[in-house]
Amino acid sequence: MAVLDINKYPAEVLKKKASPVTRIDKDLLILIDDMIETMYAAPGVGLAAPQIGISKRLAVIDISSKESEVPLIVLINPEFLKMEGRIEFEEGCLSVPEYTAKVDRAERVVVRATDREGREMEIEGEGLLAIALQHELDHLDGILFIDRISPLKREFFKKRYLKAHKAGK
Secondary structure: OOOOOOOOOOOHHHHOOOEOOOOOOHHHHHHHHHHHHHHHHOOOOEEEHHHHOOOEOEEEEOOOOOOOOOOOEEEEEEEEEEEEOOEEEEEEEOOEEEEEEEEEEOOEEEEEEEOOOOOEEEEEEEHHHHHHHHHHHHHHOOOOHHHHOOHHHHHHHHHHHHHHHHOOO
């Protein structure tokens, strides 16, 4: 297993809709293990393949450090089946370091995906799990959490973030 480099905003791969995974093979399983190791090393609670430069519909989530009853989740070709309620949550992202913002999300979601063994599954999430699922699936559609904040806040973020990172911060 390897810790991979995480692409940072404004990398182009983060803006593209990811392609479906067409088969689960040894290379994909190695990629999943590398993504898990990268997520833990960052440290983060989720990681999508576009964040490591691979435009595939693949994500891993582990919120167990926050909510111990939820195990590690591997999502291949995930899609939303249901979204209910509204919640505002302070989010951050491994691809947008040192910045957080309140984002309006669904309070409960149901996601269908394939697991690493090729089995179809459904995951129902509330609270942090619902937020993590929406955040990672957004990455697969080329959406960052900063795309979900007000235009005024987004412009302020872009100016401040790009200025700080051009200065080598």
